[in-house]
Amino acid sequence: MVNFADKLTNKIKETGNPTVMGLDPMLDYVPASIRRQASLEAADPAEAAGLALYWFNQQLIDAVVDLIPAVKPQFAYYEQYGVPGLAALQKTITYAQSKGLLVIADAKRNDIGSTAEAYSRAILDQTSLGESASQSFIGADCITLNGYLGIDGIKPFLDQCLKGGQGAYILVRTSNPSAGDLQDLVLNDGRTVYEAMAEKVAQWGQDLIGQSGYSSVGAVVGATWPRQAEKLRQIMPHNLILVPGYGAQGATADDAVASFGPDGQGAIVNASRSLMLAYKKQGLPADDFATATRLEAIAMRDDLRDALKRAGRAIE
């Protein structure tokens, strides 16, 4: 069984690209031609929406499958379309994995121990249906978590990662403007709350360090805060870092580079809207969205590689 950090590191080396594509679709991102076709095949508008989202995602995946190591569907975007939306999420994940991509389930789950076990079954593993049957809902390679409840709510996922080779990214310093409301509060020992969380992540990930030198337990650190990211990389030298905030949220490749290790590994930069909606930026018709996404993915890859070179952290 291969450790998630090793799987991801290998895929990044193979593609030469530390990008994860966010798959956070809204129905109005999908070209009218696809929506029309979905309406013809579906029984009702909700089912048509689910079908349209799935086909949209399929084409996005096909457009970049040789270029990127992983995709990151954000669950809210599927939940908002109800059961047909969640069926689209499920099919999207199965499709991405069938093409060899790693899937990071961006669910930010958090709860007490017994409930965290149920989430771990739902998103990383499977659930017994009695007798010989079992149900796999998401079966992702990795999940995002919120550590506010402490180790109880994290442990079931760590156990699953040890057993099944998955990974988990825990929120440390998020990319949004109000991240500091709670995360920047200063403790009586001089650390910030997010630094304290980073120390927990370093500790929780100790048993899951792979041959790459990185742990399958990682941290979410927004590219929008490069100075904090430099410090967090020092606190968590062996943890994977998931870097949101590049592109639509305003951070540059140079900002994102702060989260990489000295070997140019250990981090992956997310882009969702800037990749999915590249056709708008490029002034192309919606029907050309997949081509536009491919061009944007190449540009982002080159942008990150150049920034890593400038920072002396080039991917080997």
Place this chain on the structure above:
Amino acid sequence: MVNFADKLTNKIKETGNPTVMGLDPMLDYVPASIRRQASLEAADPAEAAGLALYWFNQQLIDAVVDLIPAVKPQFAYYEQYGVPGLAALQKTITYAQSKGLLVIADAKRNDIGSTAEAYSRAILDQTSLGESASQSFIGADCITLNGYLGIDGIKPFLDQCLKGGQGAYILVRTSNPSAGDLQDLVLNDGRTVYEAMAEKVAQWGQDLIGQSGYSSVGAVVGATWPRQAEKLRQIMPHNLILVPGYGAQGATADDAVASFGPDGQGAIVNASRSLMLAYKKQGLPADDFATATRLEAIAMRDDLRDALKRAGRAIE
């Protein structure tokens, strides 16, 4: 449009009972007779599981509908059964609301602003499907949230509460053993992290205070920490408090009472396993689970009322 805090306060006065029943089903809680019937009607084991969970929940709801004001389904327990599980969640919520119960969606969602909007549509409101159609997934009366990301991730829910009369409980001091890992860290001004979060909740809820004197923006404060709860009630005099930890997690009614206001209102105590699995405690056959749950709900109501009386906070 009635404010959620007022709706809940009225329902608690009407039933004389500040209990919320957690609906966190596992398939092996469900009597064999119900599971057998579900297998006959369903196309496959996963669909049978969803049907069995729904029927189990229906009977639990029927057993206590005149006794309790609200139910709280925990999403993990449905997600682990995949799309059929989520369909059971949806039907359970519709059924509970049709019987006049308030529904607190225990989802502990958290994300950046644009994603929080999608979660708010999914769980409290509805999503446009273009033209004239829209999709309502959960349509709950209230949601639980995690505030680690600050106001950005909370604001979309507050806006929805103002617009649609729903409520939100934000995690402050959770009931689990490792709650203190992060929440008990002491800041340089002497406050703990959970007290800082409580102050945010008090502030975020200011525009949603109803005629009851309580805000629709509440806090989760575990009954397992009564001393902290006393202090938190002072920091948040106008916020609803959701109190987990009674029963299976070991807290008593006297512990739970610390979260109530001086008027005996403003809090609701959750019990999940102790109500759902009352037949085990009472040594009754599984087929009598609904009767056992009713008896346990009456005992819990009386237990809470007695404790409130002892504390001089009797419900008017």
